[in-house]
Amino acid sequence: MKLSSYWWDIDEDLTTPMPEHMPHEVDLLVVGAGFTGLSAGLTAARQGRSVAIIDSGRPGFGASTRNGGICSGHIRIPHAVLSQRYGKDYADNVYGEGIEARADLVKFCDDEKIDCQITKAGHFNGALSQKDYDKMGHQCDALNAIPGHDVELIPRDRVHDEIKTDRFYGGLLRREIGGFHPGKFFAGLLRVVAASGAEIISRTIVEAIEDDNSSDNKDAKLVRTSRGTIRARQVIVATNGYTGTKQPFGKFLRQRVVPIQSCIIVTEKLGKKRVKELMPGMRMYGNTAKLSCYFRPVPDEDRILLGARSFDRLEPSGRSVAFLKNKLVDMLPELAHHNIDYCWLGNVAFNQRQLPAMFKEDGVYYAAGYAGSGTVWARWLGKKTAELAMGMSNQTSVFYDKPPQKIPLYDGDPWFMPFVNGYFAVQDKVNEWGYRLK
Numbered sequence: 001m002k003l004s005s006y007w008w009d010i011d012e013d014l015t016t017p018m019p020e021h022m023p024h025e026v027d028l029l030v031v032g033a034g035f036t037g038l039s040a041g042l043t044a045a046r047q048g049r050s051v052a053i054i055d056s057g058r059p060g061f062g063a064s065t066r067n068g069g070i071c072s073g074h075i076r077i078p079h080a081v082l083s084q085r086y087g088k089d090y091a092d093n094v095y096g097e098g099i100e101a102r103a104d105l106v107k108f109c110d111d112e113k114i115d116c117q118i119t120k121a122g123h124f125n126g127a128l129s130q131k132d133y134d135k136m137g138h139q140c141d142a143l144n145a146i147p148g149h150d151v152e153l154i155p156r157d158r159v160h161d162e163i164k165t166d167r168f169y170g171g172l173l174r175r176e177i178g179g180f181h182p183g184k185f186f187a188g189l190l191r192v193v194a195a196s197g198a199e200i201i202s203r204t205i206v207e208a209i210e211d212d213n214s215s216d217n218k219d220a221k222l223v224r225t226s227r228g229t230i231r232a233r234q235v236i237v238a239t240n241g242y243t244g245t246k247q248p249f250g251k252f253l254r255q256r257v258v259p260i261q262s263c264i265i266v267t268e269k270l271g272k273k274r275v276k277e278l279m280p281g282m283r284m285y286g287n288t289a290k291l292s293c294y295f296r297p298v299p300d301e302d303r304i305l306l307g308a309r310s311f312d313r314l315e316p317s318g319r320s321v322a323f324l325k326n327k328l329v330d331m332l333p334e335l336a337h338h339n340i341d342y343c344w345l346g347n348v349a350f351n352q353r354q355l356p357a358m359f360k361e362d363g364v365y366y367a368a369g370y371a372g373s374g375t376v377w378a379r380w381l382g383k384k385t386a387e388l389a390m391g392m393s394n395q396t397s398v399f400y401d402k403p404p405q406k407i408p409l410y411d412g413d414p415w416f417m418p419f420v421n422g423y424f425a426v427q428d429k430v431n432e433w434g435y436r437l438k
């Protein structure tokens with residue numbers, strides 16, 4: 001079994017040449033070269049601005065080439081709850097922006113000729129109890145009332161048309177959602193950004209961002225890096241779930257955004273016929289567990305990928321592999337004797353509101369906290385943040401707001417996550433026993 005991302009095994013190039021010299025001064029400096037950072041840099045460079053995008057490691061080797069490749073633009077908070085908390089208009093705008101952002105991703109791949117096997121395959125969420133299924137009826141109506149959604153409630157006797165499991169009491173099918181190959185998308189994005197004139201500087205750590213008092217521009221900053229200082233007219237921080245804990249840089253963000261480890265397994269080759277028998281809908285899939293998992297056929301349709309929260313922080317252990325494989329076999333018992341070929345970990349990022357966040361603090365722009373749905377949101381909010389920072393548009397995003405709240409007793413080390421995961425795991429077990437006894 002390889003302990004590395006399945007998405008890295010491609011013919012396309014995921015590396016970038018280092019520029020010969022570090023720039024001294026730029027219009028826009030972006031910290032972090034994942035989907036958010038590259039998208040921000042591209043937007044500004046295409047307007048003729050000088051741009052440096054700096055990453056402490058290899059571009060994309062944060063979350064952007066480790067994810068499940070489900071392109072949902074999902075919002076964790078149900079529409080009804082969002083309406084109750086912030087008003088119906090706000091909830092409609094949030095869900096509406098999801099539709100716009102997803103369509104924009106598809107258009108971007110098309111316009112830039114990025115062949116990343118993007119499909120509108122649909123997303124099927126399986127209900128693990130009758131209660132969960134009943135709730136889905138309301139969700140279905142609420143989503144269909146917002147233009148751009150195409151949602152259907154699938155009763156129990158039709159679940160096998162979607163996936164060959166007896167574990168679901170029915171499910172919610174969202175036809176407007178799809179998936180892609182994150183590695184191929186990232187390789188295409190790198191190519192487009194490099195051609196735009198933006199400089200991508202890898203293996204360079206941003207250590208501190210300080211005010212540039214010699215400039216009349218109140219947002220101007222001196223960005224201290226492990227390879228020298230760069231003067232920047234504007235700065236965007238796009239480090240999301242990989243904001244380190246070791247430098248003075250990032251403190252504001254790491255007190256507000258919690259990195260949560262997610263682990264993915266990919267089966268050995270099962271063959272297209274077998275995958276299609278097990279997942280006739282060939283969709284993106286999820287379930288209603290508290291510790292929910294996401295699963296899908298890989299874009300080549302010959303293996304199955306499954307991801308869920310992880311027990312490990314740095315490298316996947318045997319315990320994580322066994323936990324994920326159990327989840328897979330619990331749904332599809334026929335996979336019990338098949339091997340797992342890949343397993344890897346990555347950080348997803350949450351803030352207290354569990355909504356994507358875009359904000360400005362002390363002259364610096366931020367986009368972060370996509371709650372596990374950044375394949376759509378990260379690229380979109382990277383673009384929106386750059387448009388705002390460069391004064392290109394007044395029309396930003398419904399997510400542009402005050403910074404997320406600081407999380408009490410927290411400074412970047414999510415020590416409480418094992419307890420949270422344990423609590424959810426117990427709730428899932430109790431629910432499961434409850435329904436089995438009925």
Ligand SMILES: Cc1cc2nc3c(=O)[nH]c(=O)nc-3n(C[C@H](O)[C@H](O)[C@H](O)COP(=O)(O)OP(=O)(O)OC[C@H]3O[C@@H](n4cnc5c(N)ncnc54)[C@H](O)[C@@H]3O)c2cc1C
Nearest residue numbers: 032034035036056062063064067068070206346373374375
């Ligand atoms: C296992 C997993 C599964 C997921 N599945 C899905 C999915 O199916 N669908 C979906 O929509 N989303 C999914 N996501 C979430 C999605 O991948 C992320 O939201 C998205 O990639 C975030 O992109 P980003 O550019 O903001 O951050 P990242 O890609 O994490 O990039 C941040 C970058 O900042 C750099 N950095 C950090 N500190 C510094 C510093 N001091 N100096 C310089 N550089 C620095 C890091 O090296 C990193 O490259 C998943 C994530 C994971 C981990």
